[in-house]
Amino acid sequence: MTIATHTNVGQLPAIRIQAPDGAEATVTLYGAHVVSMKGADGQERLFLSAKSALDGRKAIRGGVPVIFPQFAERGAGMRHGFARVSTWRLEDSGLEGDAAWAEFGLALGDLPPSMADAWPHQFMLALRVTVRANELAMALTVRNLGAAPFPFCAALHTYLLVPDVCEARIEGISSDEISIIDKLDAVYPHVAGRALLSTSAGTRVMEQGGFLDAVVWNPGAVDAAALADMEKDEYKRFVCIEPALLDPHMLEPGKVWRGTYRLS
Numbered sequence: 001m002t003i004a005t006h007t008n009v010g011q012l013p014a015i016r017i018q019a020p021d022g023a024e025a026t027v028t029l030y031g032a033h034v035v036s037m038k039g040a041d042g043q044e045r046l047f048l049s050a051k052s053a054l055d056g057r058k059a060i061r062g063g064v065p066v067i068f069p070q071f072a073e074r075g076a077g078m079r080h081g082f083a084r085v086s087t088w089r090l091e092d093s094g095l096e097g098d099a100a101w102a103e104f105g106l107a108l109g110d111l112p113p114s115m116a117d118a119w120p121h122q123f124m125l126a127l128r129v130t131v132r133a134n135e136l137a138m139a140l141t142v143r144n145l146g147a148a149p150f151p152f153c154a155a156l157h158t159y160l161l162v163p164d165v166c167e168a169r170i171e172g173i174s175s176d177e178i179s180i181i182d183k184l185d186a187v188y189p190h191v192a193g194r195a196l197l198s199t200s201a202g203t204r205v206m207e208q209g210g211f212l213d214a215v216v217w218n219p220g221a222v223d224a225a226a227l228a229d230m231e232k233d234e235y236k237r238f239v240c241i242e243p244a245l246l247d248p249h250m251l252e253p254g255k256v257w258r259g260t261y262r263l264s
């Protein structure tokens with residue numbers, strides 16, 4: 001069986017990863033961005049805006065943007081970092097038991113000069129995306145191949161598809177259950193690592209390791225109206241629950257940091 005096949009999403013080259021049980025994920029090389037994940041039950045797990053740019057000129061609105069090396073505007077670099085707007089390489093793919101995986105890579109030498117000059121650290125990123133049954137797993141590793149330490153932040157900015165954001169309930173991130181009345185943009189430091197999202201469509205379980213923090217975001221009606229790449233009512237159909245490493249992590253030469261995430 002072919003595990004990884006080449007396809008296109010809009011104008012973007014992409015890889016479709018298929019497990020023998022029918023679970024599949026589609027990942028654009030632009031951003032190593034998971035834009036779709038369907039479980040073996042055929043149900044889509046991720047939101048993707050109908051108005052998202054899919055031509056490599058702007059970050060994709062939906063799916064799982066990889067945030068690195070800066071979160072949002074917490075730094076002098078690009079908003080949410082360059083990883084989500086860079087073109088990654090497909091490194092390898094395969095089967096591990098009943099799970100299909102593909103690994104994507106990005107290093108300093110892959111960046112255009114303007115980006116590389118702005119963040120000239122000898123880094124190497126690997127993102128491994130694995131699907132099986134009703135499960136999506138992602139592992140992000142950051143390597144320092146240079147001679148000097150560098151600081152970074154990272155997140156997997158997951159847009160979870162929901163029938164109606166008003167009815168979503170999130171447990172395990174804060175001591176109180178989180179619900180979204182209107183807009184929510186909140187940071188939760190030092191989370192326990194396992195959270196639940198309940199809606200009328202069922203309960204999703206999210207587990208994270210290495211990512212110490214979590215961010216929950218939904219723009220609400222007013223902020224969504226200001227987003228050029230989102231339809232008027234689309235904000236009702238997702239909630240972002242993002243495993244994140246928000247305090248800059250100093251990575252010493254030769255060292256590796258690893259963050260993991262599992263959605264089931």
Ligand SMILES: O=P(O)(O)OC[C@H]1O[C@@H](O)[C@H](O)[C@@H](O)[C@@H]1O
Pocket residue numbers: 059072079080157185186215217242
């Ligand atoms: O529009 P962007 O750059 O994709 O960011 C979306 C949102 O991402 C969230 O992670 C931030 O907490 C929000 O503040 C931000 O608005």
